[in-house]
Amino acid sequence: MTELLRSEWIKFRSVRGLVIGLLLIPILTAGLSVLTASGSQCGWGYQTPSGQQESGGCSAPTGPGGELVQDTFYFAHQPLTGDGSITVRMTGLASSALQPWAKSGIIIKANTVPGSAYAAMMVTGAHGVRMEWDYTQDTAGMPGGVSAATPRWLRLIRAGDTITGYDSADGTHWTKVGTATLAGLPATVQAGMFAATPSDQVTANSSAAIIATGTFDHVSIAGNGTGGTWAGTFVNSGPPNPPGQSGPGGFQQTSTGFTVNGQGDIAPDVPGNNDSTGTPISHALNGVFVGLIVVIVVGAIFITAEYRRGMIRTTFAATPARGKVLAAKAIVLGSLTFVAALIGCAIAIPLASHQLRNGGNVVDPLTALTWLRVVIGTAAVFAAIAVLALALGAIFRRGAAAVSTAIVLIVVPYFLAIALPNLPTVLSDWLMRITPTAAMAVQQTIPRYPQVPAPYGPSWGFFPLSPLAGFAVLCAWTGGALWLAAWLLDRRDA
Amino acid sequence: MLSAEWTKARTLSSTLWLLAGAIAVTIALSAGVVAATRCTSVGCGDPARVSLTGTYLGQAIVAVLAVLAISDEYSTGMIHLTFTAMPRRVPVLAAKAAVLTALVFAAGVIAVLGSMLAGRLMLPGNGFSDYPSLASGPMLRAAFGTVLYLALIALLSLGLATAVREAAVAIGCVLGLLFLFPLITAFIGGNATLQRHLDQISPMTAGLYIQATTGLRSLPLTPWQGLGVLALWAAGALLLGSLILHWRDA
């Protein structure tokens, strides 16, 4: 077998066209990624009362878990040192356009800096009572909406680093909803009431931002440092307000209790969500599809050129074990394209991220392990697609048929899923599960959060299958094609 | 010369298979999408564009057909025979283009009719209550325009294939040019003006504006302007092909 590998390697490197194609893979992948990243922009701007223009790029804080978060809400709070608790009864959550995840309730937060640790008990627009903490965690409490007739009692008890949430319908019988351990919680935290609502995800009218109002009574707060006046803060992780303008929201003390109104969300920053600012890493790899087309052409031509010239007979006379020849070609092709793609992605991500940041975009941070998975995974996808094109070339024996079939299987489904917004989700979902395109899931770095409304589509870096499952689908296609090709090679006359 | 190319084309069984395939695939995809499309709370989609979704796949097969029309001659060496019989090369390309256009036009009419019919049958039941009559102005324009669109795609592919010669590379270039332009544009965030300009020059995106019957004001180009952009691309490709044909050895 080693002699076959060497001879296939000589065959590859001695044809200028194939070598140029191989070199184009990293060049085009990285080049186009950087180019499109340069075009992306994110920012804010306003005119000060004195007539000056202020502007800046987008930014988003990171939560305790390292992920980008949205942390915008109105906070009516008091300091709490050491252990303590806060209990309220809520009788209403109103909004001009009540969103399913509009939220209002009580929160204990390390401080008022966006991105700091917190635990909260809240009522929501359509998901009942919920306990959420540290942005990514979300547990359900009592179902059903809140109103004067169906009030909801909420309680948070802090003991050191642990905060436990309870809810009740009558204030007497309490049910534990969840326990949050916020490591490193400072001794003095802020505890109080909050209100927030994400913007209308459907009509996407962010200029007509809506406000949610929570109605509170029976407010009691216990612990060191509490019992004083309530302070009101607009916690804001989004674009800054022009000077002199206070953020949307506020709180009012009424005869019975309080109303707090606010705007925004306390949740992970999910690309595709209307209020999100982060850019998924897949947007730093836009050149991948150009690279894939080059890979497909190179893979197909590596075998169809032999058929076209009749050289396939020479090859099979030299090695009658035709399956081995196919395997040797696959190994040589796969290894070369893997390395080329690896270089391309490893260059593309940092360069494109740099360009994205230059444009004011916020690039979702990645752990080293995730970065490795994305780069190596994408390179492996390139290699598998190259071998798939090779197998199609052996099956069809004509370059045109192999290339067009491969493109229809790989690029077109992705295109349909992204570029046709009206495509029924069942169809685009099915496309991204069954076709080899499923393997693009290796680029997904952000999990789906049920508590964050977003389209969760491929254009935002979300795929129906997990990275491993998606890659397995591609491997199934490639493996099946190789098997069919080997069988046909054996059966057919050369 | 025209009759020579016509004879060559219609006696090649692969030509007929590919044309049949383009028709079948277009109607099948259109029917599938139409059957699954429902109106959402935001509104219904564009009835013409939804009915004609099959164009995306059909155009790929049309492109393959056009590429093979000239690449086959290069690969079999028949190009020498063609050029010894008819030494003036660019008119040969023109004759090929004419024959190709006629064939794709005929297939396109069938494919478009089938797709529109599928839409007419199924979309009103799926919530498209205001489904316009097929004989109304915009619908006719969308249908006829799509046939023209397919013919232009064929010409674009023919031009590129004449320039590139290798069938596999030519198909990679054509399908890449068509599908990757909008894919890459979609990923440029926060820059609506850039995206708009890119959409204006993208051959497939602009060309398919001809199918739009709703939301015309939000499009960067009018439908006919869009088709014109594709026509410019096709003309450019044919020009490039002619130049290379003229100057290089066969």
Add this chain to the structure above:
Amino acid sequence: MEATIEVSGLHKQFGPVKALDGMTFTVQPGQVTGFVGPNGAGKSTTMRVILGLDRPDDGTAAIGGRAYHELKHPLRTVGSLLDAAALQPGRSARNHLRWLACSQKLPAKRVDEVIALAGLDSASRRRAGGYSLGMRQRLGLAAAMLGDPPVLMLDEPFNGLDPEGIYWIRTFLRDLAARGRTVLVSSHLMSELEDTADHLVVVGRGRVIADTSVATLITAASDGRVTLRTTARAEATAVLTHAGATVTTVGPDELIISHLSAERAVVLLTENAIGFSEISAHRASLEEAYMELTRESVEFRGEPS
């Protein structure tokens, strides 16, 4: 190492066309065997079957008793040239030979040796797309000799060669056969095979028509005729006819004698003091012999205009 090529009972049908219809023959070492037949007789198909490229519907083909696919590094046992144009135009001759050599675990210097053998030194690093027909044939021959095989199979190697090239190949093949190798050469150009081949396998319509040595074939076709030039025509005719020969007059002083050997005729003429200027055994050309033999089997014949 000596090896024979044995082909037995091959049948192969391509759709409605019966390409091989019971093809059976054996090729022995130590001589050049010509494989001849009209177009469409099944020569190329037979060679492809022997090389394991086409699968026969029935029958076997073996080299030294083993099937082709059983050979490890088959190019070291059988060198073949089927289609000289089967080259990647962008690749140089050197690289073409190198990948072939690698696949058979042959050392790199072997490539240099066959390049020198085929006289391609100056052109070996140029891309093969620019080669003339003759150079491609030489490259094909170099590739066939790469493994120094005891068996050589060449399909129409004389095609497109100039007289110098034809002479070179003929000498080369005869030399190989003299050293004990098995050489099978297919051709339909009889004039070249005449001086190259020792043994002939004549095929038509997918089966063997004749499997014989060149000498026998020519003698059979020559009919043992003798040409005689003499001014004393009548006397010569009388003497020879008396000895039992059949004499035909073909010119003012030219006679063709049948059923009498040239030697015997000379003795008779000298005994009777009949002078003659020339006596020679009429040697049919291989072409004549071949045309006669395959008259029945020709599939494609042009209409005389």
